[in-house]
Amino acid sequence: MSIRLPACAALAALTFLGAAAAAQDRVVPASLQWKEIVPGAHFAAAYGDWEKEAHGKFVRFVKGVHVPLHRHTNDYHGVAISGRLVNVFEGGRKVELAPGDYFHMAAMRAHAHECLSEEGCLFYTHGDKLWDFVPYEAPAAASDGTERGQR
Numbered sequence: 364m365s366i367r368l369p370a371c372a373a374l375a376a377l378t379f380l381g382a383a384a385a386a387q388d389r390v391v392p393a394s395l396q397w398k399e400i401v402p403g404a405h406f407a408a409a410y411g412d413w414e415k416e417a418h419g420k421f422v423r424f425v426k427g428v429h430v431p432l433h434r435h436t437n438d439y440h441g442v443a444i445s446g447r448l449v450n451v452f453e454g455g456r457k458v459e460l461a462p463g464d465y466f467h468m469a470a471m472r473a474h475a476h477e478c479l480s481e482e483g484c485l486f487y488t489h490g491d492k493l494w495d496f497v498p499y500e501a502p503a504a505a506s507d508g509t510e511r512g513q514r
Contacts, residue, residue: 395421400496403428413494423485424448424478432475432499439490441466446484451475473499
């Protein structure tokens, strides 16, 4: 799901979602501590610990990054801040996000990410529970051509 909203309104909505968990009144992006999660993809916590609990985080992708198909145990919500981010879903469907666009990623939905912008991509995400990265492997085809579990 993707909805176009003014960036200020979208960020305000996500900030409100995480307000109860936030220990700070203000987060200055220039002061964030960035951590590389996969090559070309970096996270910085706005509040909470994404590996354990409800959290908000900034996500930065370098130009041309392709994060392979994966899943997450829990839902999360995001807002594109800058750049042209693409969410790629199992089967190849692509959803391009522009600054100010909101998206929701359902738990266990296989997806990948691409950054098409020369300047890289920046977005903000919020999750009510921990965030994890579960590599995705497509179901193997059986010898008769059907997918495993589909006979």
